[in-house]
Amino acid sequence: MNPMTPMNAVRYDDGAYEDGNALAGPLSELFAVDLTTAQARCTHCGTSGPVAMLRVYAHGPGFTARCPDCTQVVLRLVRGPETAWLDLRGTVCLAIPVAAP
Amino acid sequence: MDPGTGAGMAAGTRTRELPLRWRAAELSARRTESRSAETLVLRVPGWPGHLPGQHVDVRLTAEDGYSTQRSYSVASAPDGDRVELTVQRVDDGEVSPYLADVFSPGDLVEVRGPVGGWFVWRPREQAEPVLLVAGGSGIVPLMAMVRVRTALGSRVPFRLLYSVREPADRLYAAELDRGAPGLDTTLLYTRTAPPGAGRAAGRLTPQDLVAWGWPPDFEPAVYVCGPTGFVEAAAAFLVGLGHAPERIRTERFGPTGG
Numbered sequence: 001m002n003p004m005t006p007m008n009a010v011r012y013d014d015g016a017y018e019d020g021n022a023l024a025g026p027l028s029e030l031f032a033v034d035l036t037t038a039q040a041r042c043t044h045c046g047t048s049g050p051v052a053m054l055r056v057y058a059h060g061p062g063f064t065a066r067c068p069d070c071t072q073v074v075l076r077l078v079r080g081p082e083t084a085w086l087d088l089r090g091t092v093c094l095a096i097p098v099a100a101p
Numbered sequence: 102m103d104p105g106t107g108a109g110m111a112a113g114t115r116t117r118e119l120p121l122r123w124r125a126a127e128l129s130a131r132r133t134e135s136r137s138a139e140t141l142v143l144r145v146p147g148w149p150g151h152l153p154g155q156h157v158d159v160r161l162t163a164e165d166g167y168s169t170q171r172s173y174s175v176a177s178a179p180d181g182d183r184v185e186l187t188v189q190r191v192d193d194g195e196v197s198p199y200l201a202d203v204f205s206p207g208d209l210v211e212v213r214g215p216v217g218g219w220f221v222w223r224p225r226e227q228a229e230p231v232l233l234v235a236g237g238s239g240i241v242p243l244m245a246m247v248r249v250r251t252a253l254g255s256r257v258p259f260r261l262l263y264s265v266r267e268p269a270d271r272l273y274a275a276e277l278d279r280g281a282p283g284l285d286t287t288l289l290y291t292r293t294a295p296p297g298a299g300r301a302a303g304r305l306t307p308q309d310l311v312a313w314g315w316p317p318d319f320e321p322a323v324y325v326c327g328p329t330g331f332v333e334a335a336a337a338f339l340v341g342l343g344h345a346p347e348r349i350r351t352e353r354f355g356p357t358g359g
Contacts, residue, residue: 017329019353022172024216025158028121034218052219053351 012071020054020065026077027051030084033096041092044072051075051094123160123211124148126184128204134272137190138238139201140176142183145212150179153245154221154324154352157186157214161196171196174242174326174352175215178252184212187272189238220324220352222246224255229322232314233261234335236305236327240272242352243326251281260321261286262313264305264331267293287313305331307338317343326352 020036027035036052047069054065054074062078067090076087088094130142155175162168177185190201204210220242222231231250233243240263250259265271267290277286289309294302300309315321323344325335332353339349 017353019351021156021217021220021352024156024218025121025170025172025213028213028216034216037218050219052217 012066016059017055017057017066020050020052020056022056022058023051023054023063023065023075023077026063026079026084029079030086033098035094035096037097039095040074041095042067042070042072042074043090043092045070046092048095121213121216123213126159126210126212128206128208128210129183130206131204134187135270137201137270138187138272139190140185140187141200141204142185143210143212145182145184148182148184149215151175151184151215152218152221152223153178153249154242155215155217155245156242157184157212158216159186159196159200160211160213161199162211169195174245176241176244176248178245178248187238187241187244220326220350222249222322222324224249224253224257227322228257230258230315230319231260232321232323233259233263234305234310234314234323234325234327234339235261235263236331236335237265237270238272239325239327239331239352239354241326243324244273244276246324247277247281247284250284256283259284260314262289262305262309263287264289264291264327266291268295285313305335305338307342310335310338310342314339314342317345320345320348323349324351325349327354329353 024034024036038051039048040051041048045067047067053068055068057064062076064073065075066072067074072090074090078085124145124147126143126145128141129144132140134140156172157175158170158172160168160170173186173188175184176187188197188200191197233246235243247259250257263286280286289305290298290302291304292302294300323339325332332351336349336351340346
């Protein structure tokens with residue numbers, strides 16, 4: 001796909017994905033809480049659901065997680081030797097369960 | 102936050118111990134589960150325990166420094182520093198043939214975990230009936246739930262629907278045949294059913310879920326694990342039968358395994 005194509009211009013449906021459960025390990029390296037139980041809201045369709053239920057494509061150099069409803073890219077994570085890049089531009093917000101203070 | 106402390110903050114970030122680290126794991130024993138699956142019994146000093154359904158990342162590093170990792174569900178109930186994984190051999194895979202065929206008692210790998218808080222059964226918080234739907238090696242995390250239920254003497258009623266191609270592909274066959282009080286197991290053969298099976302060979306259908314699952318009125322917690330296509334089909338059937346989507350938890354095996 002042309003990299004300048006808006007992320008939500010084409011519905012991306014190929015069945016070649018796993019799910020956000022696969023992000024648990026890589027995200028645990030960066031965050032103190034389990035982010036796969038967080039609710040992620042998609043900037044394109046507004047649907048909210050657990051990160052664990054995003055459609056994850058892991059056969060590139062990182063992880064691309066798409067909204068299960070509209071297939072827009074919600075989250076991307078690439079781990080380099082000394083830097084991890086987390087791209088959340090498709091996410092309105094993450095609602096993260098935490099213990100009462 | 103004082104913006105003037107930026108440099109100190111960066112240094113603090115570097116020295117902060119990350120929440121999870123890689124631990125050395127030593128193979129202490131292995132068991133053959135089927136012609137293509139092996140259970141690896143690992144000893145992981147410092148293992149903090151796990152919830153059934155959680156997984157670990159396993160990292161292999163070659164002598165030249167090349168390293169690669171895969172996720173595997175924990176198959177066993179918590180038991181000190183003992184952790185069992187069941188590895189399905191993917192013939193053209195990079196990692197699973199090594200783990201299934203070469204990795205020997207005394208050998209080391211690195212593991213990180215347990216991770217994942219979504220696809221888990223929390224026996225101390227969940228009292229509702231449980232429906233487990235497994236496709237192929239998707240049985241592994243569900244078996245951890247069955248084993249934890251047994252280990253705790255839980256009376257939560259469980260029903261397991263386990264779809265496999267043919268009898269030789271079954272994992273944990275003897276243990277599931279022995280069964281446990283309050284656990285109903287139904288085998289769904291997709292290609293070849295053994296003589297006397299009450300159901301003709303074929304893929305999972307909504308009727309199977311009606312016949313051997315729980316009615317939606319019982320509001321069961323439902324866990325579905327298997328290849329992506331199996332999970333999509335099963336979840337759609339369950340929603341069609343009236344199960345609330347928020348009570349259906351799924352875990353898919355993607356195409357990148359091996």
